[in-house]
Amino acid sequence: MIELTNISKRFGSVDALCDMTLHIGPAELFGFIGPNGAGKSTTMKILAGLLQQDSGVARVCGLDCRTESAKVRMMLGYMPDFLGVYDDLTVDEYLQFFASAFGLPRKARRATIESVLQLTDLVGKQHAPVEGLSRGMQQRLGIARVLLHEPKVLLLDEPASGLDPRARIELRELLVELRRMGKCIMVSSHILSELGEMSTSIGIIERGRLLFAGSIAQAFARSGVGERITVRLEAPADTDAADPAADARRIADTLLREDRVARATGDAESTDGRPPVGRIVIELQPGENGSAHGHHFLIQALIAAGARIGSFVPEQARLEDAFLRLTKGALN
Ligand SMILES: Nc1ncnc2c1ncn2[C@@H]1O[C@H](COP(=O)(O)OP(=O)(O)OP(=O)(O)O)[C@@H](O)[C@H]1O
Numbered sequence: 001m002i003e004l005t006n007i008s009k010r011f012g013s014v015d016a017l018c019d020m021t022l023h024i025g026p027a028e029l030f031g032f033i034g035p036n037g038a039g040k041s042t043t044m045k046i047l048a049g050l051l052q053q054d055s056g057v058a059r060v061c062g063l064d065c066r067t068e069s070a071k072v073r074m075m076l077g078y079m080p081d082f083l084g085v086y087d088d089l090t091v092d093e094y095l096q097f098f099a100s101a102f103g104l105p106r107k108a109r110r111a112t113i114e115s116v117l118q119l120t121d122l123v124g125k126q127h128a129p130v131e132g133l134s135r136g137m138q139q140r141l142g143i144a145r146v147l148l149h150e151p152k153v154l155l156l157d158e159p160a161s162g163l164d165p166r167a168r169i170e171l172r173e174l175l176v177e178l179r180r181m182g183k184c185i186m187v188s189s190h191i192l193s194e195l196g197e198m199s200t201s202i203g204i205i206e207r208g209r210l211l212f213a214g215s216i217a218q219a220f221a222r223s224g225v226g227e228r229i230t231v232r233l234e235a236p237a238d239t240d241a242a243d244p245a246a247d248a249r250r251i252a253d254t255l256l257r258e259d260r261v262a263r264a265t266g267d268a269e270s271t272d273g274r275p276p277v278g279r280i281v282i283e284l285q286p287g288e289n290g291s292a293h294g295h296h297f298l299i300q301a302l303i304a305a306g307a308r309i310g311s312f313v314p315e316q317a318r319l320e321d322a323f324l325r326l327t328k329g330a331l332n
């Protein structure tokens with residue numbers, strides 16, 4: 001759906017993009033991560049036909065972004081990092097304006113606007129002025145706007161910036177839903193943990209160079225860092241007779257028989273003065289897992305060992321470690 005081949009772009013003496021090659025398929029949610037000035041917005045602008053590369057080819061749905069930009073525009077929805085100001089427009093007027101700009105037939109506009117309002121959870125805000133919306137709602141309106149012409153590809157430049165934790169979770173749910181609808185989504189952020197969980201693949205960019213692109217499982221595999229998961233067991237019914245630490249150790253020892261488990265330790269943990277519960281920390285072999293599917297064998301093994309799972313928490317920081325190693329490796 002998105003194909004960048006050997007793209008380079010200079011601004012004066014700044015190499016904004018250096019020989020970037022990247023392919024993203026349908027129903028992928030691609031997290032594009034990099035610090036300020038890395039080249040994320042430049043990449044999206046080239047795809048959106050707003051900026052021309054110095055060399056290389058950019059394609060969306062097989063169409064050349066430079067020579068077929070009008071067709072490309074109908075295929076993609078681009079949400080820039082700044083929404084722009086539209087004085088005195090209500091949400092409805094704003095969407096009507098863009099629906100007509102995209103050339104939607106007059107008759108179809110009402111129904112289309114209703115459906116994007118529903119999808120972005122803005123029903124009831126139709127008559128509110130755009131300027132009076134909270135930041136989170138404005139971001140959702142920005143997404144509503146780029147969905148009007150039913151694009152197959154979405155480019156969202158830092159949609160989560162400035163959002164509070166609740167609005168971020170809502171945004172994440174919306175993006176996951178859009179991916180389920182089969183859209184190919186490129187979403188940029190400075191923060192890996194913000195995108196790590198929901199992305200099907202990730203790209204790390206620094207100073208115009210793509211340091212890594214692939215799935216999270218591949219990132220773990222290439223970095224040599226194994227994922228770590230903490231499992232807490234449910235409190236035993238009879239606290240006097242139970243020894244949660246011994247239980248946890250026994251289960252950990254059973255897990256060690258699995259090839260994919262590199263380490264497993266068991267102990268007990270007591271929080272807020274409550275009776276101790278068993279805790280098992282599991283480290284997978286590098287390259288095992290990274291996705292929800294990869295956890296299935298582990299959950300089965302835990303249950304087979306008699307564990308009553310209270311919580312199952314993959315450690316996010318490990319993902320950060322993996323990427324840190326990858327990106328350092330690529331730079332050296
Ligand atoms: N129109 C422009 N004129 C001159 N330099 C530019 C222009 N647009 C981008 N640059 C430079 O290109 C580099 C990449 O910028 P870009 O906006 O793509 O980064 P980014 O990854 O989106 O960063 P941020 O996280 O800050 O949004 C930066 O060094 C920037 O200063």
Ligand SMILES: [Mg+2]
Nearest residue numbers: 040041081157
């Ligand atoms: Mg940017």
